[in-house]
Amino acid sequence: xxxxxLVRIIDHTLVHPAATQRQVTRVCEEALEHGFGCxxxxxxxxxxxxxxxKGSPIRLGTTAGFPSGANLSEIKARExxxxxxxxxxxxxxxxSIGALKEGSYLDFRKxxxxxxxxxxxxxxxxxxxxxxxxxxxxxxxxxxxxxAAGAHxxxxxxxxxxxxxxxxxxxxxRNVGKxxxxxxxxxxxxxxxxxxxxxxxxxxxxxxxxxxxxAEAPSV
Amino acid sequence: xxxxxLVRIIDHTLVHPAATQRQVTRVCEEALEHGFGCxxxxxxxxxxxxxxxKGSPIRLGTTAGFPSGANLSEIKARExxxxxxxxxxxxxxxxSIGALKEGSYLDFRKxxxxxxxxxxxxxxxxxxxxxxxxxxxxxxxxxxxxxAAGAHxxxxxxxxxxxxxxxxxxxxxRNVGKxxxxxxxxxxxxxxxxxxxxxxxxxxxxxxxxxxxxAEAPSV
Numbered sequence: 001x002x003x004x005x006l007v008r009i010i011d012h013t014l015v016h017p018a019a020t021q022r023q024v025t026r027v028c029e030e031a032l033e034h035g036f037g038c039x040x041x042x043x044x045x046x047x048x049x050x051x052x053x054k055g056s057p058i059r060l061g062t063t064a065g066f067p068s069g070a071n072l073s074e075i076k077a078r079e080x081x082x083x084x085x086x087x088x089x090x091x092x093x094x095x096s097i098g099a100l101k102e103g104s105y106l107d108f109r110k111x112x113x114x115x116x117x118x119x120x121x122x123x124x125x126x127x128x129x130x131x132x133x134x135x136x137x138x139x140x141x142x143x144x145x146x147x148a149a150g151a152h153x154x155x156x157x158x159x160x161x162x163x164x165x166x167x168x169x170x171x172x173x174r175n176v177g178k179x180x181x182x183x184x185x186x187x188x189x190x191x192x193x194x195x196x197x198x199x200x201x202x203x204x205x206x207x208x209x210x211x212x213x214x215a216e217a218p219s220v
Numbered sequence: 221x222x223x224x225x226l227v228r229i230i231d232h233t234l235v236h237p238a239a240t241q242r243q244v245t246r247v248c249e250e251a252l253e254h255g256f257g258c259x260x261x262x263x264x265x266x267x268x269x270x271x272x273x274k275g276s277p278i279r280l281g282t283t284a285g286f287p288s289g290a291n292l293s294e295i296k297a298r299e300x301x302x303x304x305x306x307x308x309x310x311x312x313x314x315x316s317i318g319a320l321k322e323g324s325y326l327d328f329r330k331x332x333x334x335x336x337x338x339x340x341x342x343x344x345x346x347x348x349x350x351x352x353x354x355x356x357x358x359x360x361x362x363x364x365x366x367x368a369a370g371a372h373x374x375x376x377x378x379x380x381x382x383x384x385x386x387x388x389x390x391x392x393x394r395n396v397g398k399x400x401x402x403x404x405x406x407x408x409x410x411x412x413x414x415x416x417x418x419x420x421x422x423x424x425x426x427x428x429x430x431x432x433x434x435a436e437a438p439s440v
Contacts, residue, residue, distance in 0.1 A: 071262075
């Protein structure tokens with residue numbers, strides 16, 4: 001995959017708890033320079049990022065209930081709605097992993113649906129299911145529930161629990177319809193990893209070391 | 221320190237993202253059996269924990285903006301207020317670590333103050349400053365800001381970034397007044413660690429392996 005194709009499906013990401021405004025500005029400038037499809041920053045940095053990216057085609061995103069997901073749905077929904085107000089058009093929310101583990105599937109689905117409803121039409125919702133904590137069967141179930149709840153992407157993980165692997169991406173891709181996106185995130189640091197995850201079915205990648213991935217990608 | 225003294229200052233904790241209702245019930249039952257001073261669970265599990273602990277003297281707590289802290293203050297405050305409504309009398313919030321790192325001290329302090337105001341009188345607010353990400357000078361500054369903002373405890377970390385160490389507890393204790401509490405949390409798994417942290421100035425400990433700590437404590 002060529003660099004100019006790859007760059008468009010990478011979410012250039014900075015969601016470290018200790019991220020500063022200066023680092024956020026730099027990440028946005030890198031996105032402008034290289035043409036990343038999307039920039040993801042912490043909720044507290046959205047206004048700053050929106051200002052730096054203003055007038056560009058780069059999409060802006062943030063997180064909701066990140067990275068634990070064990071928050072009340074009402075709070076995740078409020079956080080997502082506030083993010084949209086601050087300029088976000090993509091929300092990477094964390095699903096209720098405990099609900100999934102205990103088989104409370106209706107709760108898991110309602111949690112996602114509440115965020116989808118709160119952000120309204122035109123905003124992309126990606127749902128992190130934290131694969132490193134799940135069995136393969138739970139991953140498949142989660143993917144189906146995410147789709148049924150009206151979200152747009154199912155996403156492998158936060159990166160805090162472990163890295164993205166092709167086998168997880170395959171499971172997610174196999175259990176959702178063609179219109180659904182599959183985002184791989186967590187520990188993606190090389191072009192080779194990126195290509196393997198895309199081959200497995202990922203339609204979007206999240207990375208904090210996107211420049212390194214790009215540097216390794218062929219330009220033609 | 222005797223077991224019956226130690227048990228009262230331990231926050232028996234289950235805040236894993238994948239924690240289930242069954243595990244929450246067990247943790248609450250352990251607290252009832254052993255007499256822990258406080259139980260801390262995820263926001264989504266507060267109602268269940270309140271039900272199990274009903275009628276006991278055990279305090280119930282939860283988190284806000286956990287474990288990233290990079291959320292809007294408004295969202296942390298709403299999460300904390302919702303928690304109090306669901307039965308929490310202790311809130312372990314995560315401070316705005318990025319604000320601290322970049323020197324936005326007023327923002328850091330206002331963020332804490334907004335949560336303190338939202339929960340109202342009688343609710344204990346502990347502020348996690350995530351020591352593993354901070355210099356010693358930043359830890360000292362953070363402790364002072366937490367106290368100035370009206371919170372009741374300054375807390376070493378979430379556990380996600382690294383463990384609690386006596387030297388950090390000493391810095392925090394040295395930089396707050398006698399009325400302020402100092403909570404150590406993260407990787408505390410033995411009686412020996414517990415005693416060292418208390419000797420360094422900790423007045424509260426958080427642990428997910430509290431039973432093991434207790435088992436090693438002398439009964440007389």
